[in-house]
Amino acid sequence: MLEARGLTRRFGEVVAVDDVSFEVPAGAVTGFVGGNGAGKTTTMRMLTGVLAVHAGEVRWGDRPATAADRRRFGYMPEERGLYPKQPVLDQLVHLARLRGDDAGRARQEVLALLERFGLADRAREQVQKLSLGNQQRVQVVAALVPRPAVLVLDEPFSGLDPAAVDAMADVLREHARDGVPVLFSSHQLDLVDRLCDRLVVMARGRVAARGTTTELRESGALRYRLTLCDDAGWVREAAGVRVVDLAGPDAVVEVLEPGAEQRLLVDAVARGPVRHFGRVVPQLSEVYREVTA
Numbered sequence: 001m002l003e004a005r006g007l008t009r010r011f012g013e014v015v016a017v018d019d020v021s022f023e024v025p026a027g028a029v030t031g032f033v034g035g036n037g038a039g040k041t042t043t044m045r046m047l048t049g050v051l052a053v054h055a056g057e058v059r060w061g062d063r064p065a066t067a068a069d070r071r072r073f074g075y076m077p078e079e080r081g082l083y084p085k086q087p088v089l090d091q092l093v094h095l096a097r098l099r100g101d102d103a104g105r106a107r108q109e110v111l112a113l114l115e116r117f118g119l120a121d122r123a124r125e126q127v128q129k130l131s132l133g134n135q136q137r138v139q140v141v142a143a144l145v146p147r148p149a150v151l152v153l154d155e156p157f158s159g160l161d162p163a164a165v166d167a168m169a170d171v172l173r174e175h176a177r178d179g180v181p182v183l184f185s186s187h188q189l190d191l192v193d194r195l196c197d198r199l200v201v202m203a204r205g206r207v208a209a210r211g212t213t214t215e216l217r218e219s220g221a222l223r224y225r226l227t228l229c230d231d232a233g234w235v236r237e238a239a240g241v242r243v244v245d246l247a248g249p250d251a252v253v254e255v256l257e258p259g260a261e262q263r264l265l266v267d268a269v270a271r272g273p274v275r276h277f278g279r280v281v282p283q284l285s286e287v288y289r290e291v292t293a
């Protein structure tokens with residue numbers, strides 16, 4: 001498990017990251033979200049040792065992460081760092097050999113990853129000759145090649161087309177399944193919703209919320225949807241609930257007192273047929289808006 005414990009970083013007067021703590025457990029994909037300037041990149045750079053911390057510590061397992069641990073961290077920075085003039089295959093094989101593989105095995109593995117990301121026929125081209133999206137794919141492969149013990153990826157999905165997004169999502173899930181803690185930042189909340197088991201939400205340099213996606217969805221207001229056959233206008237007068245949305249026979253209410261939703265249902269049945277009654281679980285995007293507001 002990778003852990004940020006009380007991480008703090010200033011740039012001059014600006015406290016970019018302020019006492020940030022969260023866990024990136026093995027076996028799960030953790031999404032890292034927050035508005036522009038919220039402190040995600042700064043936190044990821046501290047996690048991977050690219051940037052010094054001003055307070056707090058990064059822990060790997062049950063102890064502070066060492067330089068040797070960090071060499072096994074796979075990091076894909078926001079500012080991409082491949083050599084533009086070198087052919088794709090050569091740089092990736094070089095990376096693979098750094099971990100001690102022989103040339104044949106390194107080549108085989110890199111080619112398999114390139115194939116997976118639809119880049120097999122581009123292997124001999126210079127990085128700079130590829131489109132931006134394909135350069136991005138090569139960056140992703142570069143982060144995976146060293147078989148990292150943990151993956152920290154800064155906006156790995158930005159600029160990818162839908163096929164590459166799917167390939168990337170599969171790769172992240174597989175790594176998590178194999179026990180690699182995976183943390184990635186993104187502004188694409190639908191993708192985060194689809195892919196993540198856990199979420200850390202940053203706002204103004206601090207952690208605004210964290211937990212499993214289920215916990216976060218259920219941490220918000222308790223809401224129910226009631227759909228009748230006739231107009232649901234009377235729900236406005238019902239005790240213990242507040243109407244959030246009302247359209248003809250359909251009402252969404254927030255429960256203000258324990259059990260008020262059950263009384264609402266009893267009232268509704270007494271008035272006529274009920275077509276639907278159930279808990280409304282918010283989208284992560286709604287939770288995100290609430291906690292960062």
Ligand SMILES: Nc1ncnc2c1ncn2[C@@H]1O[C@H](COP(=O)(O)OP(=O)(O)OP(=O)(O)O)[C@@H](O)[C@H]1O
Binds near residue numbers: 014037039040041042
């Ligand atoms: N090298 C730096 N020098 C000065 N200020 C910096 C530096 N790096 C980051 N900051 C400031 O730290 C704050 C957090 O920035 P950071 O890049 O970590 O946010 P972010 O959440 O990754 O944003 P984005 O989603 O826009 O990439 C911002 O106010 C930013 O201007």
